[in-house]
Amino acid sequence: MQVAIIGIVNHDTIRMAGGEELQDLGGILYNAAVLANLMDVADTIHPISRIGQDCYDWLARLLAPYPNVDLSGIALAWEGTSRNTIRYDAALEKVERLINRLAPISFSQIEPFLDSDALLINFIVGNDIDRYTMQTLRARAHGLVYLDVHNLCLGIDADGYRFHRTPEHWETWMGLADVVQMNEIETRLLAGRDMTGEDDFIDFGRRIVDLGPSVCIATRGRLGAITVYRTHEDGTEALVCPPEPVERVVDTTGCGDAFAAGFLAEYLISHDPVRATRLANWTAAFNCTLAGLSEVGRFREAKNRRAEISFTD
Ligand SMILES: Nc1ncnc2c1ncn2[C@@H]1O[C@H](COP(=O)(O)OP(=O)(O)OP(=O)(O)O)[C@@H](O)[C@H]1O
Ligand SMILES: [Mg+2]
Numbered sequence: 091m092q093v094a095i096i097g098i099v100n101h102d103t104i105r106m107a108g109g110e111e112l113q114d115l116g117g118i119l120y121n122a123a124v125l126a127n128l129m130d131v132a133d134t135i136h137p138i139s140r141i142g143q144d145c146y147d148w149l150a151r152l153l154a155p156y157p158n159v160d161l162s163g164i165a166l167a168w169e170g171t172s173r174n175t176i177r178y179d180a181a182l183e184k185v186e187r188l189i190n191r192l193a194p195i196s197f198s199q200i201e202p203f204l205d206s207d208a209l210l211i212n213f214i215v216g217n218d219i220d221r222y223t224m225q226t227l228r229a230r231a232h233g234l235v236y237l238d239v240h241n242l243c244l245g246i247d248a249d250g251y252r253f254h255r256t257p258e259h260w261e262t263w264m265g266l267a268d269v270v271q272m273n274e275i276e277t278r279l280l281a282g283r284d285m286t287g288e289d290d291f292i293d294f295g296r297r298i299v300d301l302g303p304s305v306c307i308a309t310r311g312r313l314g315a316i317t318v319y320r321t322h323e324d325g326t327e328a329l330v331c332p333p334e335p336v337e338r339v340v341d342t343t344g345c346g347d348a349f350a351a352g353f354l355a356e357y358l359i360s361h362d363p364v365r366a367t368r369l370a371n372w373t374a375a376f377n378c379t380l381a382g383l384s385e386v387g388r389f390r391e392a393k394n395r396r397a398e399i400s401f402t403d
Contacts, residue, residue: 091133091358092233094163094203095121096195096219097212098172099139099149105177115149117172117214120344120383124351126156127389128373136203138163140192142170152383165199167192172215186244186252188215197223201230207358208234210350211267213242221259228266234358237267237303238350239276254279265302269357271350277308291316292328299326305363307370309349311342315371319363331367334375341381348377 097118104112122137153159173189194217209231245255256279278285281294291308295318298306304320314333352373357366
């Protein structure tokens with residue numbers, strides 16, 4: 091199995107409420123590391139990204155533990171590395187500022203990977219790929235196109251500060267994917283209204299499926315996930331997936347990335363959106379118990395538990 095993951099790798103500077111500062115690489119790195127652990131050693135994960143020379147060795151070191159990750163899709167960006175600062179204001183709301191903005195990943199950089207069984211597009215900076223590239227990719231990709239809406243819903247002001255927005259042409263973007271994933275805020279922004287209960291998510295999921303995708307997933311943090319999917323008879327079904335119980339939440343960063351990795355790991359084998367949602371939900375919940383990238387290796391230890399999950403009713 092071959093999976094390409096398209097999106098920017100950010101250099102994040104995180105200022106904690108107490109004043110301490112953390113430097114880390116983020117973006118699609120987390121998708122790649124979780125997927126590398128969930129998939130077989132014989133499978134290959136191809137991150138497709140742009141990064142500056144200044145951070146390339148760091149990125150290579152972080153992915154070195156995974157022989158099933160191929161770095162040939164990572165291009166050196168002449169603009170340097172995409173840099174993002176994250177701090178929390180008095181109300182503990184995240185304030186993000188993008189300092190160094192990169193040009194989008196071009197179609198020619200993606201072209202060698204069009205034979206992959208799946209292409210996962212995860213918007214990190216918001217213009218990771220442009221609409222023309224997405225349209226060309228859709229027309230020429232052989233495998234599943236999975237879109238994690240994520241920061242497509244974040245605009246950037248003149249000073250680099252990020253703000254929630256409904257992306258332009260969002261219906262076109264959705265219509266170009268087979269599977270779409272969005273969190274609660276993203277769902278609200280796309281729907282253009284408050285989402286109050288499960289029925290709202292199911293109705294909106296149906297609207298997305300009508301645009302072309304066969305699966306639409308709304309992730310709801312500690313409330314679990316709701317998946318609407320097209321049936322063989324061309325109708326739609328919905329699965330309301332309650333959260334997996336988590337004894338102690340350590341860090342919820344990257345839960346959406348872990349969810350996408352879990353979904354793909356199962357869906358590429360069974361093509362069953364119900365089983366894939368269950369595995370994704372378990373993967374994301376397990377991720378809450380880990381303290382970031384250094385602990386993602388624990389997904390391997392949990393392999394047996396994982397095998398049981400997707401079959402459970
Ligand atoms: N406290 C929790 N307990 C159990 N599962 C959780 C919890 N928080 C998150 N999850 C799981 O993680 C999934 C994704 O979470 P969420 O909706 O917050 O994604 P996201 O906002 O895209 O995350 P990210 O910060 O990675 O972008 C949820 O659907 C759920 O399966
Ligand atoms: Mg997300």
